[in-house]
Structure formats: structure tokens, C-alpha cells
Amino acid sequence: MKPHDMGVLFDECAERGVHTRVFLDRPFDIGTEEATSYAVPQLAALVRRAAGWFAAAGAGPGDRVALVKPNHWDYDVLACAAVRMGAVPAQLSDQLPAESLGVLLRRLEPALLVTTAAVWEGLRASLGPEGLPRTLLLDGSGPGALSLADVEGAQAPAPHRRHDDEPLVVNHTSGTTGVPKLVTHSTRTIIGKLARFETVRYPRIGVRRDDTLVNANSFAHGRTFCWTASALCLGPAEIAILTARDADAADPVLRAHPPTVMEALPASYVRFRPLTERLDNPFRRVRLFISTYDAIHPPVVRSYLAASGLRSPLWMQGWGQTETGPLTFRFHTRSSVAADRRAPGSRGVGWPVPGKTRLRVVDPDTFRPVGRGRPGLVLARTAACAAGYVGEDERWAAKRHGAWWNTGDLGVLRRDGSVELLDREVDRTARLSCLRTEDLLEERLPRATECVLLSPSGRLPLPVVVTADGALDRAEWERAVADLPPLADPVALTWEEVPRTGTGKVRRTALLRQLTGSARTVGTGRWT
Template identity: 45%
Template structure:
């Protein structure tokens, strides 16, 4: 495996390299790229490589040079990856920022980046202006993808610029920056090299593993947050494994998914947990678009058993599985669990087994340590989860001390709370900052939607002066009190739920729920019961 991943092309060369190798995958989009609105929705590797070369010319014409940082902040689409490859092609360092981030957060991140260029869109600049934030004023130059804007150069003014020669950085140098989720506060800027993100994280993506690896016959669907670190090793892996088709969906609307997937009928599906929840509406009926799916995969956050059950029941493939992944921006994938219809067990069971995961042999290691002594915890004793992986990040840009505080020799402190079982599996219980003694909030977040069909999503938050507070999403923002009381009868004490519609629940670009926002809006910024020292 190590020899295989060592020859993975760097980000700046990846599309041109596979174009030279005549990579056969056909790419289908739900809408045209934002950087190429007239290019249609069907592509091959040659057209993607051409877009990367042309985009490197735009950046060079805008004054970007080797070693410069380029901030990307736009609406969700796979052209985030194309722009990042274009920047890397000329030796610059792309930094992907979610277009869904609050203007104040973007301002903090741009100041840390000290970027030479910002690539963005008119709506993002206008929303920032309305909040009193001048994003364009924080960088020397701004390119606006969709037209003229104050202090910004329209992309159309740069089209047709000469394509510069490639200048690829070494495997050890910073190559790519992405921000962490920011569910507990301002996101961190996570810095990776080719060694950590492609050769480290990319190991698992680049190998045709049994069951979990894409085959040349697969029709693979990818519906995710393309501004996230995850998409770089994924792109490298998918280009190497070369499935027959790659369906790229940038918008979570189930009607869009139905329209785009129906002609292709995917066999391999990766989506955000929040997208799966929204797509539950298209899993019923005798002939769903998932009827041929053999593998479902989630990253970024946990998927609930109730959601897994709907999709596994929607496919006609008898051996279909769900690959439940656990990872971080700083480390890539750390542990996985294959879930089947049978292993999900009875709906509403008190202790779902979906979070009993194992590290990947030869790729990652996990252990649990006591947070006070940092020594290995006993089996069955909750503590901090530590991981050892070649994919952990180089640093946090502008927060070196924060990064150093999470490094312990070859081990990385995830900031997550878990336990090792007698079987050697690791059970993820909570983020340490959200943990509650003698219970797991995210376990209850699995149980509640499984027991109450009307609940689409649940978040359980601790508070120092009372029982944890459940936040529940239903279609109409209401909940039957009797059904609630029956569902929680055997659970740890919980406060009365705060019920809202799915759209009212705050979310970040990867679909995760920012718990700090819930605390601010509904709990008067109540503190947690834990230290939050390792967020």
C-alpha cells in the first residue's frame, strides 16, 4: 500500500496526470460549475484538467505567485477542488473557507490567513457588507466569480489569460488549508502537506478495498461539503480507482437528487449526514433511486440508526452495507464500522451499536487516556480519545500553541470522549466539551429519532444547573407530549425538549449543528460540564 500511495500526484498535478493516463470516469453534475457556467453538466478528465490549467492562468494574471495563500469562499460545488488544484499548480497554497460561514468568522480566518487573493461571490460580499464586514478590504485583491462587485475584479476580466508553467511544492511543504467545523467556536485553520493529506489520509482512499473501495463498474455519487479537507484525498482516491461514473451533487434538495440520480442509479453513495436526513423522503416506494446501491458512506458527522435503516431498506442489493466513518480535519479517517440491516438491530434499542468502531489496521491507531494523568485508561473507563496516524496536520495557522497542546509524541488528542470495550472496539460518546458524567449525549441523539418517527434530528446539550436539554427537529415544529414521555421513560433524566423545524436548526457548511449557537440562543450561553480544553 505504501508504494501505491507514494506515487499519488500532488494536488497541483493530479488532474493533468490522470488526463495523461486517460482516466475513463465520466462526471455528471447537478448544475454547471460556478467557475464555468457555460460548460454544461457532463465532463471527463480532459475537461476538468483544462479547467484547472485555465484557472491557474486566472490566478497568475491576478498576481498570485508560488508561496502565496489563496482564499476560496463560494457556494458549495466541486469546483472548490478545481480552484485549489489550480492554485497548487503554480505553487500557491489554497485555503478553502465555507461560503456558509458567518461574515465575522470569515473575517477572523482571513486575518489569520494573510492571503494574497480572495476568490468569492457577490452574495457573500454583500452579506458581509450588511454585517459591517468588508471582506475585500482584508486582502490585497479579490476576484468575484459571478460579476462585478465593489473592490473586486470580475472573473470574466481574467478569462483567456496565458497558462503559466507548473510549480509544484515538495511533499513536506504546506500544500492545502481547510478550516475545522467550528461547532464549538471559531474554526481552526488546519494546514496539510501532500504527505499528510494525500499520502497519509489518502491511503484509505487510493486502495480498492473489499466492499468499501470503489470498483471500475461503480456509479459513485458524492454529495458533500466541497470546501472541506475531506474532498482532497477523496478526489485523489476516486481518480485512481476510476469508477465508471461519478455523480457530483452540490445541493441537498431531494428533488434535485431524484432528478440527477434517476438516469444513473448509483451503486456507491457518499453524502453528509444532514443530506441523508433530507433525502429520507426519497427512500420509500418500490423503485427508489437507491435501489442499486451496494454501499452507503457518511463522513463529517455521525449518522443516526433511523436514517441508516431507511436507506438500507431502500436498496434491493441483499448484501448492502453502510460504512460509518469517524475522522477529523486534522487527521482524516481514524475508525470505521460496517453496518448491515441485521446489525442495526431493533428500532429504538437503548444502546445502538453504530458507534462501536475500530481503527483501520496498518493505517491508524486509537487509545483512551485519563484526562488528568494522560495515562492509558482502563478498559470500560471513559476518557480522551487519542489517535496515531500519518495524516495528522502540520499545524493550526496562527494558533501554533493550540496545535502543540494536542500533540503528544506520535499521538494526537482528538478532543473526543470515548471508551474502549472488552472486544477492542472504541465507542465514541461525545466531544469532551459536551460530555456528561455517566451518559452519552450522542447516544441519546441516536435513540430519540429511532423511537419518535416525527423527529428528524436531535441534539442534546448539557448544562450545569439541570438535566441535559434535547433540541428536536420535526416537520411542523411540534411534538406529541405523550409520545415524548413514552420515548424517554427508560433514558437518563432530560429536560423538556425544545422543538423546532429542520430549517430552524442552525447548521454550518458541513451540515453539523453548532452547539455553541444553540447555547447562545436558547440556554443563555450556559457553560458545559467539562473543560473544553482540547477543542
């Protein structure tokens, strides 16, 4: 089965006898739902009910419906409901700063805001009641807002069919350097070009009907909307959803449903890593680990591959953007990460997706191609490129160069056709690659949970070392940086002290301002 119309995805899977059972680490954030286990027909019924709620609350075909709530897979269930009745869901993380959410809501001008009572109170306090659209609360009630009691029982409208090139869903970028962009994808781009590609049962990496898929992701983002389409159509035996970022909270679900295929945020892999060291670790059946969104450091990959009890587990790393979907892929094995340990500091992100993406590296000033092995600005060409930014047409146009998309990343195209990333242009430094240096430091500082190198304008690069207790051994640090260019004195922080996005990425601009009082960097930020 291939996905197409997300409004009837769950209905079609139920009709075709998909027997996947979905398990949740906690109930959905919908007040009528207390279950932590669903069959596909039950999820299809929930989508139809929610479509009725949205229609009764005043949303109609072509309207935008903003979804802002705690992280859970019901982001996609509710998005499918909005699609079913003809609206365009806009999935916004409740982890965004209040000022960013306010900007995004003004750009969206949604006909309906769907949220929870707790998030609603926070929005009212920060943005004011006059700054919020018509609102439907998924749980409880609030002044001036509709509750589910007001719309429950409303008949779902018939499925609304849209052209493949009409807006389907709006997702925001990560927001590591400021207010995120709102990216509009169509059925053709995010489903036709991305999700359908994932429904092929490729040897070794394709999903099997006896698989248990575990996903620990940020469900407000486009990656999981695409994943929902492909995973359901592939019909694995089980899907388990993890919303918890804490290892002890995730452990019971992982043990009850030990994964054979695991996809998670890089930040979640970092947080769950202590589980790999247990004798009865829950990753012993995993044959395929998948990571997207952000850099994944070699020591983390090494821990999970070692934890698998299978002979030759794989780690599939993807690099891409919300605007484009995956651009490159790379597979890691136990032997390849052992080689990385012998020669650390090279951030190779693999090869362009065959038949799907092309890459070129150009001079940032002239946009003329540079030779293989020389650093420059990475441009991408893909039919999966989104339709635009909501409310920022000029910004979108500035990042398009004919058929090519400006990623804003600096990198090197190697002679074998693979890509090595150096930095985001806005994060670059004069004498070294932040990404390479972060990898080196994580190899040399075994007690570090994460290393971040910031690039303040007019100053030495500023290293931040995240440890369990916020402490750093000075002698160990001096040994780690002995052969590196000059760096500022390190700052040691705990995980909780570092500002992060909903995907767990470091909000570098906010962290730089927190530590130095200024957000100015060496890079220009022209293509951020």
C-alpha cells in the same frame, strides 16, 4: 494510478485515458461555465485556465489563495489550479458566520481571495472593504475586485513542484462550538497517507470501473479534496455531484445516474431519507453507502440498507477529524442494524484503521491510560496527522502529547479493540452520554428528523427534537424518556430553525445560546 501532485492530477488522469464522465446537479459557480457534464480532459483544461487566472491576479508560489463560495465541487477544481501554480488553497465555506470568516481571513492573510459576486457583497457588508484582501470574482463584477474578464486568457504557468512536506492545502474544522480551526495538510499527509490508501481496489468496497459514484458533500472540506484525488485515479464510469440538500432537488440526478456507491454527509442522508420510501427509490443499485463527518443514527442507516435492491449492501461509517483523517471504520449490514434496534444507544464507531492508526484512552486530568471498558479522553496516533493550525501554534501544541493527538472526544476502548464514543468533552453531561441518548430518542420518536441533547452549565440536559413541522406529541415524549435520567422540557424545532455548519452539523454552542441566552456548558472545552 496513484495520486501525488494535485496540481497535475486532472492532466495525468486525462493522459492515462481515464474515461470517467462527471455530472453536476447545477453548473459550476464560475461565470464562464454553463455545462453540467464534463469529461476529464475538459476538467484538466479548466484547471489550467484557472491557474492562469490566479497568476494574472497576482498570486504566486507559496502564497495562500482563499476560496469562499457556494457549495460545489469546483472548490476542488479551483484548489488544484492554485496548487498547480504553486500557491496554497484555503477552502472556506460560505456558510460560516461572517464574524468567523473575518477571523479566518485575518489568520490566513491570503494574497488573493477567490469568490462570487453575491458572497463578495455579503463579506463587504459585514467585514468592510478595508478588511478584505485582493479579490477575484468568479462571476460578475464588484467595486475594487477583479473579474474573470480582467484575467481570462492569461497563460497558465508551468506546474510548480513542491516538497511532500510543504503546505499543500488549508481546510477548516466544522466549527460546531465556535470559530473553526484552520488545518494545514501536506502532500505527504492528505495525499500520501490518506488518498493513496483509498485507491486500493479492496474486495466488496473498492471502486470498480463500471461504478457510478454519487457524492453529496460539503466540498469546502478536506474530505472531498482527498476523495477527488482517489476517485479520479480509480476511474469509475460516472461521478455525479449533488450540491442540493433538498430531496426533491436531488431526486432527478439520482434517477438519471443511479448510484452504485453513495457518499454523503449525515445531514444529507437525513434530508434524502424520504426518497428511500418510494417504490421506485433511486438507491436500488447501491452496494456501498459511506458516511463521515458526524454521527449517523441507526434509523437512517436502516432505511438506506432496506432501500437497496441488492442482496447484501454495506454501510461504511468512518470516524475521524480534519486534523487526522479517518481514525476508525465500521461496517453496518441489515442484520447488524437490526441488532442495534434491539439494543439501541451504543455509539460504536468501529476499529482503528489497520496499520494506519492507533488509539488509547486516558484520564482527562492525569493523561494516564485507563483500563479497557472505562471512559476517558481518546488520543490517536497516525502518520496522517496535519502539520498545524494557521495562526494558532499554541493551540496546536496543546493538543499534541508527544506522538499522540488529543481528539477532544470522550470514549471507551472495548475489550475487542473497538471504540465507543460518548461525547465531545465540551458537550458532556454529568449522568449520561449525549450521543447514546440521541440514538435512543431517535429510535423511540419515529417522527423526529433529528434529536440533539445540549448540556447547559448548572442546568438539566436540554433535549431538542427536530421535526418536519416543529411540533412534538407530549405523550409520545413522556413514553420515550420514562427510563432516562431527568431532562429539561424538550424544545421542538424545524430543520431550518437549527443553526448548522456547512456540513449540516448542529452548531451546538450557537443553538445553546439561542435557546438559553448562554453558551456555557458542563464541559471545559479545553481541547476543542
